[in-house]
Amino acid sequence: MKFTLNTGRTIWQGQAIESGKDLKMYVDAAAICQMNVEQMEKMGVKEGENIKVVSDFGDVIVKVVMAKEELPEGMLYIPMGPWANRVIRPNTDSTATPSFKNVPVDITPTEELVLDMPTLMKGYGKISNY
Amino acid sequence: MELVKNVVCPFCGTLCDDIICKVEDNEIVGTKNACRIGHSKFVHAEGAERYRKPLMRKSGELVEVSMDEAIDKAATILAESKRPLMYGWSCTECDAQAVGVELAEEARAVIDNTASVCHGPSVLALQDVGYPICTFGEVKNRADVVVYWGCNPMHAHPRHLSRNVFGRGFFRDRGRPDRTLIVVDPRKSDSSKLADIHLQLDFNKDYELLDAMRAVLLGHEILYDEVAGIPREKIYEVVDALKNAQFGILFFGMGITHSRGKHRNIDTAIMLVEDLNDSAKFTLIPMRGHYNVTGFNQVCTWESGYPYCVDFSTGTPRYNPGETGSNDLLQNKETDGMMVIASDPGAHFPQKALERMAEIPVIAIEPHRTPTTEMADVVIPPAIVGMETDGTAYRMEGVPIRMRKVVDSGLLPDREILKRILKKVKEIKAASK
Numbered sequence: 001m002k003f004t005l006n007t008g009r010t011i012w013q014g015q016a017i018e019s020g021k022d023l024k025m026y027v028d029a030a031a032i033c034q035m036n037v038e039q040m041e042k043m044g045v046k047e048g049e050n051i052k053v054v055s056d057f058g059d060v061i062v063k064v065v066m067a068k069e070e071l072p073e074g075m076l077y078i079p080m081g082p083w084a085n086r087v088i089r090p091n092t093d094s095t096a097t098p099s100f101k102n103v104p105v106d107i108t109p110t111e112e113l114v115l116d117m118p119t120l121m122k123g124y125g126k127i128s129n130y
Numbered sequence: 131m132e133l134v135k136n137v138v139c140p141f142c143g144t145l146c147d148d149i150i151c152k153v154e155d156n157e158i159v160g161t162k163n164a165c166r167i168g169h170s171k172f173v174h175a176e177g178a179e180r181y182r183k184p185l186m187r188k189s190g191e192l193v194e195v196s197m198d199e200a201i202d203k204a205a206t207i208l209a210e211s212k213r214p215l216m217y218g219w220s221c222t223e224c225d226a227q228a229v230g231v232e233l234a235e236e237a238r239a240v241i242d243n244t245a246s247v248c249h250g251p252s253v254l255a256l257q258d259v260g261y262p263i264c265t266f267g268e269v270k271n272r273a274d275v276v277v278y279w280g281c282n283p284m285h286a287h288p289r290h291l292s293r294n295v296f297g298r299g300f301f302r303d304r305g306r307p308d309r310t311l312i313v314v315d316p317r318k319s320d321s322s323k324l325a326d327i328h329l330q331l332d333f334n335k336d337y338e339l340l341d342a343m344r345a346v347l348l349g350h351e352i353l354y355d356e357v358a359g360i361p362r363e364k365i366y367e368v369v370d371a372l373k374n375a376q377f378g379i380l381f382f383g384m385g386i387t388h389s390r391g392k393h394r395n396i397d398t399a400i401m402l403v404e405d406l407n408d409s410a411k412f413t414l415i416p417m418r419g420h421y422n423v424t425g426f427n428q429v430c431t432w433e434s435g436y437p438y439c440v441d442f443s444t445g446t447p448r449y450n451p452g453e454t455g456s457n458d459l460l461q462n463k464e465t466d467g468m469m470v471i472a473s474d475p476g477a478h479f480p481q482k483a484l485e486r487m488a489e490i491p492v493i494a495i496e497p498h499r500t501p502t503t504e505m506a507d508v509v510i511p512p513a514i515v516g517m518e519t520d521g522t523a524y525r526m527e528g529v530p531i532r533m534r535k536v537v538d539s540g541l542l543p544d545r546e547i548l549k550r551i552l553k554k555v556k557e558i559k560a561a562s563k
Contacts, residue, residue: 009286018170020178070318090480096455121504124488
């Protein structure tokens with residue numbers, strides 16, 4: 001199903017980055033996707049189930065949570081972080097700033113697991129230079 | 131247990147300066163007055179990895195090395211790269227930033243800070259059309275109309291509203307009841323729930339709404355029933371509130387800098403503030419994220435003439451965001467060696483930039499295990515500014531505040547690490563001449 005993805009700060013994401021980005025707290029705060037409750041009912045997904053978010057620029061698995069800050073129709077919200085950044089639009093439009101907000105995405109329910117921070121970063125295939 | 135008072139919080143640009151730290155055995159074990167995020171920074175969380183020794187990635191694994199070896203390697207990477215990039219700077223103090231600019235000049239590097247993924251578009255706009263800014267003190271004591279556009283301070287700057295809107299001021303002695311609070315956000319955000327007026331505009335339509343408001347202000351009629359999803363009558367009502375302000379303030383954030391139009395949105399927002407000054411007193415303050423992101427823009431400007439994205443490759447500073455921004459350089463695969471300090475691009479850069487960081491040598495001057503250290507070849511842990519070492523930081527509207535040292539970590543501060551790398555880079559450059 002097609003949506004527009006918004007990203008940004010939540011206080012829980014802020015608390016998690018300062019507590020430790022290697023903690024489960026970070027996964028719980030940032031590897032999530034907020035969705036309106038009506039939308040969840042329409043799609044038949046429950047809180048805690050996983051979805052795959054795909055954009056023109058990448059894909060990521062995140063956990064669905066009910067949006068406490070109601071979203072406009074057709075919008076999803078993933079807190080800023082390495083999970084959201086798998087799918088946002090990297091182009092800077094010659095301003096030096098990538099497009100972190102309002103990215104068209106397609107989502108499908110999935111059985112695949114949400115990756116923790118080190119596993120997610122391993123996906124980039126860091127070359128050991130020494 | 132000892133109580134250390136008047137500590138400055140090293141998290142966000144609000145730079146709260148009334149924190150009380152509870153210290154036991156040279157460790158901060160609790161705080162008073164801090165928000166949820168600030169508290170998390172001060173108090174070590176169980177299980178989180180704090181680096182105490184320099185590390186180097188050898189055969190894929192980070193292993194402990196001596197400080198000398200780490201400094202040597204970092205200097206070699208900077209000196210020998212053809213297009214080195216030095217990124218971050220927003221979570222450290224101004225003296226370290228000044229050494230950083232000198233190091234960038236010496237290494238002929240590009241130096242850039244987190245503004246380039248944050249309020250960079252605001253910097254571009256204020257260079258275009260000006261910067262009618264004021265201080266928090268003026269907001270607290272005078273503001274009767276407060277606008278938060280594209281920002282959600284209840285989550286991102288948790289004490290901002292309590293200090294500037296709910297707080298009582300000299301001419302606003304009842305605090306919140308003496309002010310009109312307007313929030314502009316496409317979501318029903320927690321900040322918008324506190325507002326007198328919530329303009330729930332369509333996303334990516336900030337420019338249209340700002341322009342419509344300017345048109346009304348200049349005496350024109352709106353010819354459509356609604357603009358950006360906001361009914362015409364509502365726009366008239368808001369413009370009326372704005373232009374009758376005794377002292378108005380526009381706070382703006384990522385909702386407007388990251389949406390379509392980017393710096394052009396801010397151009398128009400600043401012009402709206404300028405237009406409003408025909409009938410009201412009106413000012414603006416960008417909601418800066420990191421506690422000293424503003425400081426880097428100040429330091430870099432007085433050292434090089436430009437606030438961020440400064441390219442020293444020709445020996446003289448050159449400034450061209452869109453070409454010399456960190457994301458431009460990484461995504462275009464120009465950068466062949468990167469130093470990250472006091473920030474976490476691993477967590478906050480898009481996938482295409484990280485693909486480049488995975489290929490090239492990366493130095494991280496970073497106290498904790500982060501997505502950036504997962505991509506790093508050299509990790510040098512510094513003392514944390516505002517907790518383990520002192521220094522100056524600039525609040526979001528440009529007021530410098532001295533950060534305090536609360537406990538002793540025995541680790542080198544950023545400025546000392548950078549001085550050692552600078553000395554080594556100079557030696558390598560001199561030897562190759």
